[in-house]
Amino acid sequence: MNRSGSVEIDRLIQILARLPGLGPRSARRAVLHMLKKRDSLMAPLAAAITDVAEKVHVCATCGNLDTSEPCAICSDHRRNRSIICIVEEVADLWALERAGSFSGLYHVLGGVLSALDGVTPEDLNIASLIERAGSDEVEEVILATNATVDGQTTAHYITERLKDAGVAVTALAHGVPVGGELDYLDDGTLTAAMRARRPF
Amino acid sequence: MPPATEEYGLAQTAHDRAADNIVAVSTAASSGQMLRRLTLANFRNYRELDLRLTDIARPCPIVLAGPNGAGKTNLLEAISYLAPGRGIRGARLGDLTRLGAVGPWSVSARLQTPAGEIEVGTGMQAVAAKSAGETEGGGNGTDVEDPSSGRLPERRIVRIDGSACRPAGLARIATILWLTPRMDRLFVEGSSARRRFLDRLVLGLHVGHGREIAAYERAMRERLNLLTHHGVDGGDPAWLTALERQMAEHGVAVAAGRIDAIGHLTEQIANQPAGAFPKAVLALQGLLETGLQTMAALQVEEDFARKLAANRALDARSGRTSEGPHRSDMLATHMAKGLAANLCSTGEQKALLVGLLLANAAMLKAREDRPPILLLDEIAAHLDEAHRRALFESLLDLECQTWLTGTDMALFSPLGGDTLRLSVQDGQILEAA
Numbered sequence: 172m173n174r175s176g177s178v179e180i181d182r183l184i185q186i187l188a189r190l191p192g193l194g195p196r197s198a199r200r201a202v203l204h205m206l207k208k209r210d211s212l213m214a215p216l217a218a219a220i221t222d223v224a225e226k227v228h229v230c231a232t233c234g235n236l237d238t239s240e241p242c243a244i245c246s247d248h249r250r251n252r253s254i255i256c257i258v259e260e261v262a263d264l265w266a267l268e269r270a271g272s273f274s275g276l277y278h279v280l281g282g283v284l285s286a287l288d289g290v291t292p293e294d295l296n297i298a299s300l301i302e303r304a305g306s307d308e309v310e311e312v313i314l315a316t317n318a319t320v321d322g323q324t325t326a327h328y329i330t331e332r333l334k335d336a337g338v339a340v341t342a343l344a345h346g347v348p349v350g351g352e353l354d355y356l357d358d359g360t361l362t363a364a365m366r367a368r369r370p371f
Numbered sequence: 372m373p374p375a376t377e378e379y380g381l382a383q384t385a386h387d388r389a390a391d392n393i394v395a396v397s398t399a400a401s402s403g404q405m406l407r408r409l410t411l412a413n414f415r416n417y418r419e420l421d422l423r424l425t426d427i428a429r430p431c432p433i434v435l436a437g438p439n440g441a442g443k444t445n446l447l448e449a450i451s452y453l454a455p456g457r458g459i460r461g462a463r464l465g466d467l468t469r470l471g472a473v474g475p476w477s478v479s480a481r482l483q484t485p486a487g488e489i490e491v492g493t494g495m496q497a498v499a500a501k502s503a504g505e506t507e508g509g510g511n512g513t514d515v516e517d518p519s520s521g522r523l524p525e526r527r528i529v530r531i532d533g534s535a536c537r538p539a540g541l542a543r544i545a546t547i548l549w550l551t552p553r554m555d556r557l558f559v560e561g562s563s564a565r566r567r568f569l570d571r572l573v574l575g576l577h578v579g580h581g582r583e584i585a586a587y588e589r590a591m592r593e594r595l596n597l598l599t600h601h602g603v604d605g606g607d608p609a610w611l612t613a614l615e616r617q618m619a620e621h622g623v624a625v626a627a628g629r630i631d632a633i634g635h636l637t638e639q640i641a642n643q644p645a646g647a648f649p650k651a652v653l654a655l656q657g658l659l660e661t662g663l664q665t666m667a668a669l670q671v672e673e674d675f676a677r678k679l680a681a682n683r684a685l686d687a688r689s690g691r692t693s694e695g696p697h698r699s700d701m702l703a704t705h706m707a708k709g710l711a712a713n714l715c716s717t718g719e720q721k722a723l724l725v726g727l728l729l730a731n732a733a734m735l736k737a738r739e740d741r742p743p744i745l746l747l748d749e750i751a752a753h754l755d756e757a758h759r760r761a762l763f764e765s766l767l768d769l770e771c772q773t774w775l776t777g778t779d780m781a782l783f784s785p786l787g788g789d790t791l792r793l794s795v796q797d798g799q800i801l802e803a804a
Contacts, residue, residue, distance in 0.1 A: 284610060286593035286600075292607055320589045320617055327613035357543075358579035362624075 175199075180206075232303070234279030234296050236261050244268075244277060251275045253310040255303060257329065259283055259317060267315065275313075278303065283321040284328055297329065304336040314342040318363075403430040404545060404742055405772035406450065407488065408481040413472035415445035416798040427791065430742065430772035432763070436780040436803065437795035443776035446795065447549065447746040449478045450774060452493050452527075454547040455538045455574070455581045456567075459746060464495045464525040482545055485740060489532055489544055496528040539581040546575040546735060549746035550728055552753070558712035558720050562700040569655075569701045573632040575735045575743060583624040590617035591692050594679070598687040611683065612676075618695065619676040623668050625696045626659035633701070636727075639734035640706075647761030648726030649719065650706040657699025703727070721753055729765050736769065745773040751782040760785050 175181050180202060187198035205213040229235075230242035237243050244250065254275030258264050264277050280295045292298075304312055312333060316322035330340050346364025347356065356364070405427070411420040424433075435443045444459070448467075451458040458467075468476045477494030529538050548571060557564055573580045594614040597605035605611040633653050640650050655661075658678070662671040675695070682693050692698075703712040703723060712723055728745070736742040745766070751759055763786045766773050777783060780792060780803060792803040 284613070286596040286610075286614075287589075292610060320586045320621075321593075324590065324593070324610075324613045324617050327616045328610050331609035331612055357582075358577055359582060359624075 232299075233277045234261070234281060235264055235277060249274075252308050254313065255300075255309055255311075256313040256315050257300065257326075258315050259322065259325075263315065263317075275311075280316070280325065283316060283319075283325040285321050292328065295325075297332065300329070301332055301336065304333055304338050309338055311339045311341060312336075314340065318345050403770055403772070404482070404484050404744065405430040406453075406480050406744065407483050409446075409450065410477075410479045411446075411449050412477045412494075413469040413474055414449050414467060414476040414478055415469060416440075416442045417445065417449070418469060418472070418798060420446075420798070420800065422800055424791070430744075430770050431789050431791060432766055432773045432775060432783075432786050433791045433793065434780065434783045434786065434803075435774065435776045435793050435795050435800075436778065436783070438778065441795040442798045443795045444551075444748050445798075446800075447551075447748055447774055447776060450480075450744070450746060451547060451549060452478050453480055453482070453491055453541060453545060454571075455541050456571070459549050459551050459748065464527055468495065484544070490530075491541070491544055492530040493538070493541070494528055496526050539585065542574050542578040542581055546741060546743035547746065548572070548575070548728060548731065548743045549748065550724060550750060551746075551748040554724065555717065555721055555753070557724060558703060558715075562698070565701045566697075566699060569629060569633075572636065572731050573628045575731065575741075576632050576635065576739065577628045580625070580628045583621050583628065587618055587621035587625055587696065590614050590621065591695065591697065594618065595686065595690070595692055598683060599690055603684045603687050605683070612680065615676045615679040618679060619672040622675060622696045623659055623663070623672045626655075626657060626663055626671075626699070627668060629655055629696075629699070629701075630660055630663055635734055635738060636731055639737070640726075640730045643730060643733070646726075646765070647758050648722050648729065648765075649708075651712065651723050651727055652704040652706050653727075654702045654704070655699060656702055657696055658694050659696050660699055718753075718755075722758060725750070725754075725758075725762060729762075729769070732769050732771055736771070742769060742771045745771050747773060747775045749776055751775065751777045751779075 175184065184195065184198045184202050187193055187201055188195045190198075193201070205216065226238040227236050228238070228240055230237055230240060230245055232241045232245045235242040235244055239246065251274050255278050256267065256273055256275055257278045257280060258267065259280050259282060261279055264279055267273050267277075278296065278300050280297065280300075282290055282295055284290055284292065284295065300312075303309060312329075314326040314329060316326045326342060333340055344367045346360065346367050347353065353361065405424070407424050407427075409420070409422040409424075411417040414420075435446060437443055448459050448462075452467075475495040477492065479490070479492035479494075482489045482491055527538050529536050529541060531540060531544060554564070554568070557568060570580060570584060594605070594611060597607075597611060597614070600606075633655055637653055640653075643650070659671055659675060662674060666674075678694060679692075686692055704710065705712060705715050705719060705723060708715070712720055715723065732743050732745060750762070754762060759782065763783075767786070767789065775783065780794070783790065783792070794801050794803040
């Protein structure tokens with residue numbers, strides 16, 4: 172259906188079109204662009220993709236992506252090993268690392284519970300989390316799932332499962348964003364912020 | 372790239388030009404909330420419409436008259452999609468597209484608010500099915516895919532001032548309330564229609580209400596899905612518990628919003644002078660609504676979560692959620708007669724309903740400085756002369772932009788000169804003589 176005339180190009184377009192944020196049209200555009208810059212863009216890209224595909228693994232401990240096993244975060248002994256922060260996806264882990272305000276370890280769930288989409292606790296890295304939290308080293312687990320219905324359901328679920336693990340379970344605060352003006356916040360956010368107020 | 376139909380400045384066709392240059396009599400300073408321009412494409416029987424109301428100084432009644440099937444109600448329906456929800460008919464998105472149209476429907480409007488003018492657009496976008504778990508945020512900057520590339524689920528898109536937002540975000544922009552002939556049986560029918568009516572009233576005061584309902588319903592569906600597929604323990608009791616906590620949290624927020632809105636409405640009704648339309652006494656009936664009268668919200672939340680846990684076996688057997696705010700009801704009583712609304716005559720029920728709508732509009736105007744836009748479909752035909760006059764007087768007092776439809780323009784003559792009269796014929800609109 173792409174009809175570039177070449178099977179190889181069509182195959183590349185079809186694969187690219189399956190990437191999030193891309194469709195057939197943008198895939199065609201990307202391929203044409205790469206072919207124009209074969210040496211300066213396409214070859215380095217192909218090498219980089221091969222490199223990443225060969226070397227990057229999912230960390231067996233936390234679910235992070237890295238070339239080393241365990242990952243750089245898990246094997247960094249300067250980090251606080253008594254705190255584990257639970258996130259939905261690796262992208263969330265990266266976001267927290269960019270912020271640079273957390274020096275503990277992570278646990279990537281790989282999604283959220285959703286009965287409607289057929290995502291069950293077995294589909295997520297929850298069993299390994301319970302195991303990690305059970306070790307004597309761990310004192311606190313921070314729930315950093317998204318503030319969506321499924322994200323919060325998952326957080327409640329994990330809390331329930333960690334009841335007997337003997338760790339403190341905390342959650343990220345929901346409320347006024349930094350630099351935000353109250354007048355622009357919706358009712359739900361304001362209510363959450365009011366609920367989560369603290370001594371100042 | 373947004374579909375071209377959503378852009379403003381469509382090439383004008385002959386009949387659009389005829390709708391231009393509509394002259395209003397009033398010269399008062401511009402104020403209030405109203406549509407200044409309405410553009411339709413492929414909506415029901417409208418191929419293309421560009422209705423400009425630029426010369427109107429302030430909100431006034433707008434009468435749409437024309438023969439049956441001309442497209443009067445369709446125009447009201449188009450406006451109703453500038454609010455969250457499924458419009459005045461509760462139609463499926465795909466059914467709104469004009470028969471024989473090439474592209475999907477769209478409705479856009481320029482809305483004047485106290486804060487300035489806002490461009491609002493909505494329509495149906497057919498999107499290619501996404502793989503499971505992949506959610507597209509925003510949709511800005513992504514390609515509009517080949518319609519031929521796979522299954523096409525229906526999705527409503529909304530843009531406010533050019534940026535994409537969820538339909539629920541429309542509640543922030545405008546409150547649109549309506550009465551249609553099919554609501555005449557509101558007090559006699561099952562509770563779901565009354566709940567929808569109630570929740571639309573609440574939305575005028577609490578813009579987050581729609582999101583709370585959506586969150587509650589999502590958690591409810593997930594819980595039911597677990598119960599029906601895996602039995603009483605849902606395969607994992609902790610998962611059920613987590614979902615029930617979500618239901619309790621959002622369910623109590625829904626109930627609290629309803630109580631607040633009904634409280635303000637009751638106050639408004641009490642303070643209004645007696646008029647042609649009977650006053651109603653409103654009462655909320657529901658597990659959480661009743662609980663919140665006597666207990667703290669957190670306590671009600673906990674009780675509800677416990678109740679849900681206790682109902683698991685029952686709900687798994689019946690395949691539905693037996694208790695919660697999705698089953699609440701709004702009961703109305705004719706104040707003067709002390710008679711339940713469903714026992715009143717058909718005419719009295721209609722009058723009660725009109726009275727409720729007017730009181731709610733007055734309350735929103737007083738409290739939020741945000742008078743709603745009203746859509747009244749075929750209302751004149753169902754009221755006697757005295758009630759018709761009383762309604763028109765109230766509408767002129769309220770200074771809401773009110774869109775009225777009717778087959779006979781003469782019925783609207785008591786509205787006087789400060790009214791825009793349009794004649795609708797076969798999907799075209801002309802200024803009436």
